[in-house]
Amino acid sequence: MSLYVMSIVHDSVVDGEGLRTVIFFSGCPHRCLGCHNEQSWKLANGTLMTIDEVCQEVMRNPITDVTLSGGDPFVQAKEVAKLARRLKEAGKHIWAYTGYTLEELKQGTADKQELLRYIDVLVDGRFVFERKIPGLLFRGSDNQRIWKLKDGEPIGLISS
Numbered sequence: 011m012s013l014y015v016m017s018i019v020h021d022s023v024v025d026g027e028g029l030r031t032v033i034f035f036s037g038c039p040h041r042c043l044g045c046h047n048e049q050s051w052k053l054a055n056g057t058l059m060t061i062d063e064v065c066q067e068v069m070r071n072p073i074t075d076v077t078l079s080g081g082d083p084f085v086q087a088k089e090v091a092k093l094a095r096r097l098k099e100a101g102k103h104i105w106a107y108t109g110y111t112l113e114e115l116k117q118g119t120a121d122k123q124e125l126l127r128y129i130d131v132l133v134d135g136r137f138v139f140e141r142k143i144p145g146l147l148f149r150g151s152d153n154q155r156i157w158k159l160k161d162g163e164p165i166g167l168i169s170s
Contacts, residue, residue, distance in 0.1 A: 011089055012058045013090060014053050016057075018031065018032070018067050022077065026105035027131075028075055029075070031074040031076050033064060034080055035082070035090065036052065037051070037056070037085035038050055038081040040082065042136050046150070047080070047081065053085065061096065069100065077107070078105070078129075084115065087118075087119065087121035091128065095128055103130050103131075105133065106133070110122075111155075112155070115134075127161050129162075131157065131159065131168070132157045133154055137151050138151040148169075155167060155169065
């Protein structure tokens, strides 16, 4: 099983708490005005990688946790869920960024709900240029929320 990946960046300190390896997936239907990663909107702009290849690259850096970003990782939910399950089994703490709201994901496909089960922290909501606040911690606009999750269910709102 393969997924489309724009890039994998090691040692990020801005894409979640702590030191993280960030997987930027391609494909995003939201097309937010002011998006910092417009090239990721088209699925085909990414490089096709197997789940094994992505896991191997992530595990090259054993001290980092993982952030799923994009594009939007939920565009490839079926494949990303399989990857996230393997990363959780390897002991990784997982953050995910999505333009969907938690409510939309919980009403979404079974694949989207499955992916939610492996995420520890979800930053949800579309980036809204008019609500952009420079220096806002771990999100681009103040409408985006940071949820702590357990088995796909919210257990707390870290920031709203």
